[in-house]
Structures are given as structure tokens and as C-alpha cells.
Amino acid sequence: MGSITRGTTNPNRLRRCDRWIAGPQGWRLRRSGAPPVVVDLGYGASPITAVELHDRLRAVREDVHVVGIEIDPERVAAAKPLERDGLSFRRGGFEVPLDAGVRPTVVRAFNVLRQYAEDEVPAAWSLVQERLAPGGLLVDGTCDEIGRRAAWVAVDASGPVSLTLSLRMGGLERPSAVAERLPKALIHRNVPGEPVHAFLADLDHAWARSAPRASWGARQRFLAAVSEVRRSWPLLDGPARWRLGELTVDWAAVAPATAA
Structure with missing residues (x-):
């Protein structure tokens, strides 16, 4: 099928x-x-x-x-x-x-x-x-x-439980670059008013604020950015995964706000 x-x-x-x-x-x-x-x-x-x-x-x-x-x-x-x-x-x-x-x-x-x-x-x-x-x-x-x-x-x-983003940190301009690779259930939802758009925007803002950490490498910058995002979003993993350029968020926090 x-x-x-x-x-x-x-x-x-x-x-x-x-x-x-x-x-x-x-x-x-x-x-x-x-x-x-x-x-x-x-x-x-x-x-x-x-x-x-x-x-x-x-x-x-x-x-x-x-x-x-x-x-x-x-x-x-x-x-x-x-x-x-x-x-x-x-x-x-x-x-x-x-x-x-x-x-x-x-x-x-x-x-x-x-x-x-x-x-x-x-x-x-x-x-x-x-x-x-x-x-x-x-x-x-x-x-x-x-x-x-x-x-x-x-x-x-029971249904969708989480969204995971995974990025190669070398040469990364901003985390929201992954938006064009979101799964079909979310790719058209990266617009104002949708939770996934707000999540990626917050991640970008945290990445920008963590720019001073770039002197220690992209990994340290990413760790700082995700640590900041964790204060506002229900992340389901920790630094061991973040070091890989990966983070997982509870699906309920980023699920589409409106029906397709």
C-alpha cells in the first residue's frame, strides 16, 4: 500500500x-x-x-x-x-x-x-x-x-510522541536550517502561529545569543543554545545527545495547531 x-x-x-x-x-x-x-x-x-x-x-x-x-x-x-x-x-x-x-x-x-x-x-x-x-x-x-x-x-x-532534530554543526548558520527537512506532518507548519515555528525561532534566538561560545567551537555553542531552550520547551534528552547536534522535544509541544 x-x-x-x-x-x-x-x-x-x-x-x-x-x-x-x-x-x-x-x-x-x-x-x-x-x-x-x-x-x-x-x-x-x-x-x-x-x-x-x-x-x-x-x-x-x-x-x-x-x-x-x-x-x-x-x-x-x-x-x-x-x-x-x-x-x-x-x-x-x-x-x-x-x-x-x-x-x-x-x-x-x-x-x-x-x-x-x-x-x-x-x-x-x-x-x-x-x-x-x-x-x-x-x-x-x-x-x-x-x-x-x-x-x-x-x-x-498511541500516536506521535516526539520530534527529533539532528544537525551537522560544522558550518551551521542557524538551527532552523533544518526546517526544509521537517517531516511531512510539520513541514507546512513552519509559519507564524504554529508551535513548530515558535520552537525553531526560539532555537535560532538562543543560537544567536550563544555566539560568544563559538570561540570554543560549534559544539559548545550548540550546547549553550539548547540549554537555554530547555527552560521553555519540554526537551526529552540531555547533553549527551546535544553534543551530537541532536535534540528531541515532546510532540505535544510542537504538534500542528490546526487541522490540515
Whole structure:
């Protein structure tokens, strides 16, 4: 279920999200009794992101099984030679077709829904939510072509729970540069009157006020800026993640103010 995407991808493009899944979300894999299943949904013209995801998550659970799912049969056929123990590919879409009785612990859908209309997002989320294992998570995200700017929404069985921004700090002019990579549920909401717009504006203002810290490097400047933002916004992580150019905010604080 779904539409064939443009399929653009690059090696190492999704490293920021992979690092987050293996880090703060790694407990979801570790607590699974059976070998956890992680889906790379809509991996695109190249299966490299699924291969990389498997490599990275094996450090968390050696028995993890990554399934690359694509709606384009030619892309699936091209990926088949790369199958190995713990990595497989199959055709499908948001219905997440797995073997009977198998439910995924994590479904990563990157640069997929951005090609849909905003009002199509809830139905796509709902389809995936129905397939998740107990305590499972859908990660709906978008990033630039080489993965230097990324943003993703974490969605569990109850609905969206958080928004994460992840930025390469070298050469960063202002944090709101990530706005053009917001997930489809938010990208059209970066306008005055919407919470996500206010959040990015506050982050930019804090970044500007932290300019004196730049003499110690962009990381120290970012840490100072996010520490300031934390006073007004419900951030769900701490300095260990901020040092990576990453911060996560409670979804309720940035959710769209009006219906699509």
C-alpha cells in the first residue's frame, strides 16, 4: 500500500537516525525476548540504507533481523543478492508485510511520506501502528541528500510522541536550517502561529545569543543554545545527545495547531 517514491538515496545518509535508534531507542531491541525485527520501509533505489542499518543494530542485538521493504519490485529484485543472515528484502508498503505472527519492533520510514500530501500522513501512520510489536516504534523522517540535516517523528501505538532534530554543526548558520527537512506532518507548519515555528525561532534566538561560545567551537555553542531552550520547551534528552547536534522535544509541544 503506497506509491513508488523517487528512490533517491546515498551511503551513510541515514546515519543520524540509525545512531538514535541504536542509542536512546536501543532498549526496545534489547528487551525483546525473540530476535527483534526492524523494517527499513521504502529504502529506495539502493538497498544500502538497509545494509547499514543491519550493521549498526547488530552492535545492540547481534540477532536483530532487518527487513528492507520496497513497493517497486525491480528494487527488491536488485537487493536480493545482498541478503544474508539477519537481512532480507521483500515487496510491500505501509501494510508492512512480514511473516505470519511477526511484528516489527521498529519501522524506519525515511524520505517516504514527504512525497505524499499532509492529509495522507495519519492514515499511513495508522497502517504501520497496527503492525507494530508491543512497545514498537515508527520513525517517520526526512533528511538532506547526504544526511547532514535530519528530522524525524517517533510514533508509537498511541500516536506521535516526539520530534527529533539532528544537525551537522560544522558550518551551521542557524538551527532552523533544518526546517526544509521537517517531516511531512510539520513541514507546512513552519509559519507564524504554529508551535513548530515558535520552537525553531526560539532555537535560532538562543543560537544567536550563544555566539560568544563559538570561540570554543560549534559544539559548545550548540550546547549553550539548547540549554537555554530547555527552560521553555519540554526537551526529552540531555547533553549527551546535544553534543551530537541532536535534540528531541515532546510532540505535544510542537504538534500542528490546526487541522490540515
